[in-house]
Amino acid sequence: MEMQPLTGAPGAPYSQSSTPVPQRDPNALLNECREVSRNLDIVETRLPELQRLQKNFTSGGGASAQQVDGLSADIMTQYRGLADRVRRIKGQPDAGNPRNRPQIDVLDRRMKRSINQFQQAESQFRKEVQEQQRRQYMIVNPSATEQELDEVTAAGTDVQIFQQALMNADRRGQAQSTLRNVQQRHEAIQQIERTLMELQQLFQDLDTMIVEQEPMVQNIETKAEETNTHLEAGNVHVAKAVVSARAARKKKWICLGIVVAIIIIVIAIIFAYGATAGHWFG
Known part of the structure; x- marks a missing residue:
């Protein structure tokens, strides 16, 4: 199962808060x-x-x-x-x-x-x-x-x-x-x-x-920017992990293919040698 980025994925554990945020009266x-x-x-x-x-x-x-x-x-x-x-x-x-x-x-x-x-x-x-x-x-x-x-x-x-x-x-x-x-x-x-x-x-x-009040507002904005930066960094790390996982899986299949090819080659050599010597099929 592939890892998904923090945002944009349905059901991602950190994409939404489980606790509902109370809505402030806009008026x-x-x-x-x-x-x-x-x-x-x-x-x-x-x-x-x-x-x-x-x-x-x-x-x-x-x-x-x-x-x-x-x-x-x-x-x-x-x-x-x-x-x-x-x-x-x-x-x-x-x-x-x-x-x-x-x-x-x-x-x-x-x-x-x-x-x-x-x-x-x-x-x-x-x-x-x-x-x-x-x-x-x-x-x-x-x-x-x-x-x-x-x-x-x-x-x-x-x-x-x-x-x-x-x-x-x-x-x-x-x-x-x-x-x-x-x-x-x-x-x-x-x-x-x-x-x-x-x-x-x-x-x-x-x-x-x-x-x-301006320092307080600026602090809130700074915290929001830091949170957004951390979230984006988390997404980058997750995306890298997904790429790494895909690359590892691809390498695994390549290695398996190489092993299978070697086994086939070995079997072919053995059959060729036996046919030439005439001991196996006489």
Whole structure:
């Protein structure tokens, strides 16, 4: 029985896996993209509510710093979770499939635009809080220079500067309420800075996710190429073994033919000798 190559032979032991491979849903990534997009719609509907609270806070309309911070933190948590989902989608092995790539790119751009909207709202809020700080300082120190006003809006120094200005202006009676308002706005500025830093980090994570996944994809491709190379090498060895077996069998038949021919020749010589001598047929 001849040996067969590993591929292309019916019933070859290594041509198929005996264990069925589970089939991945071809629409899984597209469905995930649609789900993330729907959740982005929900988050974006909360941004106008956040902006309304921020304006009420800076205008003294009744919104507290706790309300603003709470809603902002909640929205930040939602963006963080959605950005993580986008990164996981982009890291899937079939994310580069021509069927999936366009939709994933659309989702990635949509995610970044949405984060940018949140950044703009926070940046505008920071600007309004800083402007309010400047106005408050001008009230307690009308002769303040531009440098002093810039220092007032610098993180970490505004409370001390306000306190000193109130003491110098001899407005001790209103110091407590003014300092409380200043402290709230100072904490608001710090929270805004933390939020903006985290949003910037989300942008960087979205941009670096593909780079982080590329070595993994390359490794998968390398392993696949190595497997294919080994399979081809195995086929070559098997093909050589088949040729060798055929050659050995051919040599065996040649040797057998030579032996038979020799035996026939020997028998012919013996009969010829006996006939010539006349002893066998007389």
